[in-house]
Every structure is written in C-alpha cells, then in structure tokens.
Amino acid sequence: MHLSIICRILGILLMLFSFTMLPPIIVSLIYDDGQLAPFVDAFGLILFIGLLVWFPVRNKKEDLRVRDGFVITVLFWLVLSLSGSIPLYVSDNPSMSFVDAYFESLSGLTTTGATVITGIDDLPKSILWYRQQLQWLGGMGIIVLAVAILPMLGIGGMQLYRAETPGPVKDNKLTPRITETAKALWYIYLGLTTVCGIGYWLAGMTPFDAITHSFSTIAIGGFSTHDDSIGYFDSTAIELIAVVFMFLAGVNYALHFFSWRQRSIFVYLKDPEFQFYAFVVGGVSVITISVLIATETYEVSEAITSGLFEVVSIATTTGFATADFANWPLVLPFLLFVVAFIGGCAGSTGGGMKVIRVLLIYKQGLREVKRLIHPNAVIPVKLGRKPVPDRVIEAVWGFFSVYMFMFVFMLIILLATGLDQVTAWSAVGACINNLGPGLGDVAYHYGDLNSTAKWVLCFAMLLGRLEVFTLLLLFTPAFWRH
C-alpha cells in the first residue's frame, strides 16, 4: 500500500470537491433562502481537511499499483459521501440526523436516488440544487469508474472493456490515458445534460427545475425537486423527453463516443449489448402497457405514456416516477423490479448488474444446453462475431453469484431488524441496484426505517456502485497480506 500517494490523491479530491459548494452558495444568494451558512461552513471545512491531508505528502511521487486502485476507488466514494453529508447535517431545514444526512448524500453520489426526506417541495432552493448536483457529480465519477478504472482492475468481467485486451472496443481504442478518456466522456456527459436541460425548459419546466432535473436524468439518479417527481409537471412532453434521455444515459458512453467520432448511428445498432438493452426495455414496455390496458388501470393513451415512462425509469435504474407503480396490478411492480436487476449498460451511469453481464450469462446458459446435446463439441460464447474469453465469463459468473449472495445476506439483516418481506427485499434491491424507490414501506421514501436498516442500505448502495468486488475485496485478509 502506498499511503502517501493515496493521501495525496484524496487531498486533491477533497479540495476539488469543496469547490462544488460554490454553486449551491450562489443559488442560496439568488433565492435568499437562508442556507448560506451550511454551505459556506462545508466549503471551508472540506477545503481545510483536504489541505491538511494533501500538504504533508504534496511532493511524494510513487507509482500507483492495481492494489492501490481498489483502495482509492472505495475511499473516493466514502470520503466524498461523508463530506457531502456536511451541509445536510449542519442545515436546520431539513433538520436531519447524521445517518439520514449520510444516507441522502451517499444516495445522491451513488446516483441511487433513495431519499429519507419528505416535504421536498418545501425545501430551500439551495438544498434542492445541492441534492441534484450530488447526483450529477456522482455520475461523472461513475463514468471514470466504469470506463477507466473497473476495466483496469478487472472487476466482474469488465476487463472485456480493457483497451489493451481483445474485446468489443479493441479496434477502436479509446484515448488511451485515463485523464484524456475521462475528459472525452465528460464532454459527452455535459453535452447530454445541456441538451436534456434545454429540452425540459422548452417543454415548460422553470429554468431551475430544467437544470436540476437534467442533472438527475443524465446521472440516472432519480432525485427530484418535487415530492411527486416528474409526475408533478403532468406533461406528456416532459415525460417523453425524460424517456429519451434516461434511455440514452443508460447506454455505454464508449458507444456515444465512437458514434460521435464516426458520425454514425450504426455504432449503436451493431453493438450486441445495445441490441439486448433495447430489446429488454422494448419488450417489457409492451408487456407493461398491455397489462395496464387489459386491466383498465388507465385509458389507452395514459397507459402508453405511463407504462413507457415507468419501464424506462426503472429498467435504466433512474427511479423517476409519474405514477404509483408500486400499486400497479398483479405482477407489474415485481416485473419492473426484476428488470432493474439487469440495469443499464456497462460504461453508463445506470445501476443493476449491467446488461452485458446478463447477456453473457444468458449466452453461457444457452451454451450449457448445447453442450448437453453435443457433449464433445467446442462451443465458444460470442459477442457479435467475437468469441469471449472463458476468463471473462468466469468473472461474470463470480459477479452474479456474489451479487445474489450479498443481496440475500443484506435482506436477512433487514428482516432481522423487523422489516416485512416486501419492504426488505425491495429496499435491498432498490439500493444495491442503485435504483431508488422500492415497494411496501419504501415505495415513497426511506425516512421511516430504523437506523440499522439505513446503514445496511448505505452499504448496499456502495456495494452496487462499486460493482461488489471492489468493496468486498477490502474485507478479505488476502488483500492486505504482504
């Protein structure tokens, strides 16, 4: 472990993060909402701590190893979520306990979007802005994590996307160095956010709502400035804009990058993960809309927009709501929840297990069937025309079973704290998949849960966002040996 270099990076990170308090300070000044102090305090405190951590090791220069990468990635989210909770904890409106402030901050940064706050419409503007901004910043972190760091660490099959190994992106190397890769993708992220925000504004949102909702849309976060979420606006145009941008934000950013550079939409259409993603979202939308019409839950036109909106929102793990989907008839709430386990594409801001992994598991399942019929045949698993290395498939299996194991493990703890089964499983599912809203007692907010449950769910959000292994690895003795 190279403690000094880790401290140097974290110190710089904290100092950078402190400056993200400036926009809410400006918002507070504009709206004169009396929340200047919490953000100014947080700004000073975080900057000071950052300096304190950075200054003693500012001149140390050592090479980072893969092992350090795991520690820094985990600390990144831990330290920033802790720092991010400061203004929420200090502020008296909303007045929050420490666990609530941390839960809200982490839920924002991991783009989960589970909230413990009720009466969101009445919150000060600066706090509203800040929550949305946390998600947007978290989304930026996720893109670096997903496109640059996880492939390098080889988490759960993501070495598939490692630039230097064979895989879908082999022939079209991303800009090789992490910082340049990140920059390119951030431009796309910023571009999508801008276009989405303008769209919302043209469709009738106030500039404040348009900007803040574009933040949480592109980050696949799901926070809103209204208790009724997107349903507040009661506008089909806004819902359709949200559908388009949630769907785009759930696509691998590498595809956006190549599509932009090659000025061609075929980049998307040729990608097996994108095909599967579009197929799942499309298929579940058709089923959902059909059931809503057949059960006469809505009129036909409302069934189509509400159905499409909720499916895209849950399937991408955004978690925006226009309808009370937790109370939709029969199997729909459960079905949508299962789709959230699939989640977004790898290299997007979406949560869940990621489309590519589910696709590989499905293909491996098919291969097993073929092998039973032809026991001696050599049958490769292919993505498009390219065979996938067995090593990658094994990593994906490992990911799947550990994901399921941790899901059941946390579910058992939540049940032990006294939650009912539907609340418990949907809460863990909504948090580990970075989805946000659950079913049962957590269909609207998480405020009424006990503290133990909230801490467990914080762990679940972090676990999901760090693709399980990055975090779990730090709990193994083998990692700390040497």
Next chain:
Amino acid sequence: MHLSIICRILGILLMLFSFTMLPPIIVSLIYDDGQLAPFVDAFGLILFIGLLVWFPVRNKKEDLRVRDGFVITVLFWLVLSLSGSIPLYVSDNPSMSFVDAYFESLSGLTTTGATVITGIDDLPKSILWYRQQLQWLGGMGIIVLAVAILPMLGIGGMQLYRAETPGPVKDNKLTPRITETAKALWYIYLGLTTVCGIGYWLAGMTPFDAITHSFSTIAIGGFSTHDDSIGYFDSTAIELIAVVFMFLAGVNYALHFFSWRQRSIFVYLKDPEFQFYAFVVGGVSVITISVLIATETYEVSEAITSGLFEVVSIATTTGFATADFANWPLVLPFLLFVVAFIGGCAGSTGGGMKVIRVLLIYKQGLREVKRLIHPNAVIPVKLGRKPVPDRVIEAVWGFFSVYMFMFVFMLIILLATGLDQVTAWSAVGACINNLGPGLGDVAYHYGDLNSTAKWVLCFAMLLGRLEVFTLLLLFTPAFWRH
C-alpha cells in the same frame, strides 16, 4: 429418437408400477376402509395400459442413446405421476379435482410433500398409506436418477460423479452397471427405512405410523398421516429419531455405500460435500436456536429441539413440521427458506440446488477474489485435494443461473394469477426445491390456490426434481433436430 425402445421401457415401468397398488389394497382390506375399488381400478387400468404400450414393441432391441435418456427420464416422472393420480382422482374420500389429484401425486413422487388436502387425520388408511408410499417410491427413482442417470447425461456439473471420469469417486468405482449400482443403493435405502421405522415404533408410534413415516423420512418427502405432521406425536424421542434419519437421508448415497463396504465412518468425514453439509446444518441450527431463546419464543429445552428439528427438516428439504415455523420471529422463516435452496447432497433424495453445487459456487467466488489480487496466477478450484475441471464449474454456473431464472419466471406467473408476494415466492421456492411447505397462504397446504398456480407449481416440482436442464432441454428446438 428411438420410439419403440422408449415405449418398451415405459410399458414395463407402467406394469411394474401397477403392482404398487397391491400394498394399499391390502391396507384397505385390513382396515376395511371402503377404498378397495379405486386401487383395484387403478391396478387394472395401469397394468392394461402398460401391456398395451409394451406388447407391440416387446421384441424391439435397440441401443439407447444419451438423447433418449433425457426423454425417458422426463417421461418416467410424467407417466408415473399421471398413473399415480388415478386412485386419488377416482376415490370419493378425499374427493379431488383432476388438478388436485395430479398435484398430490406428483408432489408425492417428486418427494416434495406439498399437499392440497386438509383433514388428513380423517382420511381412509389406504389413502394415507398410498401417499406415503408414493414418496418412498419416488425416493427410489431419485436415487437411480441422481447416482446413475444424471452423471451420465452430464446435467449441471453432475458429470463430476460419472464413474469413468476423474472426480471424487474415481478411485472407488461404484459397481459399474446401472442396474447393479441401483440395486446396491436400494439395499441401503431399504435398510435405512427399516431402521428408521423400527426406531419410530420403539419411540411410541403405532406400527402404521412408524412404517408410513419411515417412508416419507428416508425419501425426504415430508408427507404425514396427520395434519400436525410430526408435531402430532409430541415426543422428543420421535423428533430426534427424525432428525437423525433426515440428516442421513440428505447425504450422498455413494458415501453410505463406500462407508458400508469399507466399514469406516471416515468416508463421510473426508468428503468435502459432507463437511460443508454438516457445517451449514450445524451453523444454521445454532443461529436458529439462539434467536428462539433470545426472543423468548420457547423455553430453552423446547427451543433446542424445535430449532434443531425445523432446521434439519427444512435444510434437507424434508418439510416435516413440529412447530409453526412460518410464524417464528423476524428473519427465521426467511433464513430457513434460503437454506432450503442449498438443499441435500448430490446423490441423495434431498432437493434444492444440492450442497456440492453451492460449495463449488462458493469456491469459484473465492477464486475470483484471489484472481483480482493476483491477476496472472493460475488458481484451480479444488474439492479436497483434487482440482475440479473448469468444464464442471461452468456447468454448475449454468445450473445456478437457469435455476434462478426459472424461479423468477414462475414467480412472475404466480404473481400474475393474483397471489401475494410472500405466498408466491415461497410457493415457487418450496416446489422447485422439493421442500413442501411454504410461507403466507401456503404455510399449511396448497388447497386454496387457483388452478393455474397449481399447474405452474407442478411444473416447478418436476423442474426441481429433474435438475432443471433435463426438463428444459426438451423445450429447445436444437434437441429435436436431426
């Protein structure tokens, strides 16, 4: 496909099965319970159909291929469960619809033990005997399936147990030919049943109850001749005897075989699957008993016996009950249910995913963690000292994901028929794991479910018993090609 040889085998099977109507006929005569007609009718009908199927092809001799093995295995359970439902359907006490009679028959033969009947204490003796006997016969079928047929077909990693390939049993080949292997194991099965029955009788059961409960204990079936199951006897001695024999019945029968032949108990202790099985059952027992004592659900002595009994009953997937475990506090019902997914050892009459598979998944998970730390190391997965071929591990992964997929798929259908979430998931879980009792509306019996749900659950029982792939394979076009 070799239709004539398949018909020849099925014809013989039906004729043999018809003679299993004789014991209930004798019971009916002894107790004069007025149920002679249904069993005599069934005897004649099944024998006649068997003859009809067998006679035209009695002289055909062709070699069986692996492909035929799948068809025969599935038809074995389908045809026998259908035949087995005849006396239940024909009888007027209990008066059952066709779906109920089939559900009960299949539940017996697959040793699931889910029942649609209430008022079991008042049933005619011959019917009671018949239900228990169905489970015992099913158990015999499962042993052949697990020890001789599945390894040959290579289902879900079970080629590990194929006599001619490297694996735990390589050095101690089972008697090579299927019939002789089956015979040896049936002697063990019969021996265990006899000792268990004598034990029950000495502990105070009537001879009738002792025999019939020994049937359902060794078959890991869970049917009882009383509504209150084993709880009816209110005897610690009987409960402890049940615990011992349920535990033994959940062990791989190949271990019993070698332990007997080598006159050594070390055969068990050296086996990695047995070690893991004992560890899981022991560990969950300790947790359960602790929680029961801590929550003051029972006095200490009752907490120990009830806790131990329910854990062994659910973990082995027997499904006997002495206590209302579905209403135990907090997490216990869910925890026990999760353990049922692990189930018995491979080559036993137990259900679930099988201990060996869960052990291999766990070991593969550990390997993934090690690989993240040492990306270039070659790390084999080992059972004891022997490395497990990657091919087997891939098959186990395939099994796990298809098992989970089918679980969720059937759960969605059950929810669509209007069941609540707890009832639906526990019903599918109890049936696919061949466990029996569920939670919610199916904690006591399955009689109140709608017909669609019952048919889906029949499919689940069959799917679990046939280790998923054997049945699913028949639904793939590739299987029927050529």
